[in-house]
Amino acid sequence: MSHSVTITRTTTSTTNTSYIVLNTGYLKSFPGILKLFELLVGAAIVGLMAYNFRDYYHTFRGQQDLFHYLMATTFMIGTFCLLLSCLTSLSTGGIIAKTIYELIYHSIAAILLLASSTCLLIELRNRKHDGYMAAGILGLVNCILYFISAFLAHRSYRGI
Template structure:
């Protein structure tokens, strides 16, 4: 009976005086790039909503900041640990996290854009709503990839 073996090469960077090893190779993988994009779009949405004075931002703001922090922690854990990037993608956590993030951000963005359409029109708020929709799409792609990786065990 033959078996398939996958060998993953990890690239690391470290300074001589530091004890923290960075798994820089993770950012070269597709899941790593997706997490970085999700984080950047989350930061943009939170920044735009944080400086806005529009009253209808609370649900969207809460979802954007919640998943921005969660994605930051996931990305950071994959960067500072050599084994986390390969292990966490094989667990159900990533599937659930990205699915829930995608659904809640999609709902929050849709409600937010609907409210903007009826009550308020600021270009920066429209950009935040559209970035929220794009970010939810990225979370769905991440959930699909995580589900594919999870079922491979």
């Protein structure tokens, strides 16, 4: 009885110092670039919300901005931890993509960022605040990035 065997090889490039191994090849892959953009857009949202949060009691009495601020901060930190773990380990980037963690994380991030951005933008239709408007639109952009990541995670998920 014969059967076929498929062998897949993954080549990674590393920057090796005495204590830290960096998987620089992960940032050259599409999921790595996507996570980096999610992190950068999340940092921009958190920066905009932090800068404009001082106007909270003077111009904006709703809770939508606080919800968006919390969601952007939460998923920025989670994406940073995920990207850092993939960069500091040679095997994490390939292994974690095959688990259900990435699918669940990116799906929840996309849904909650969509909800917080939509709530913020709906509230802003009655008043003008450019900083919050930019943060809401960047939230929608980040939501699209998380949906793409969830789609890629769904395609690479192996129900082991």
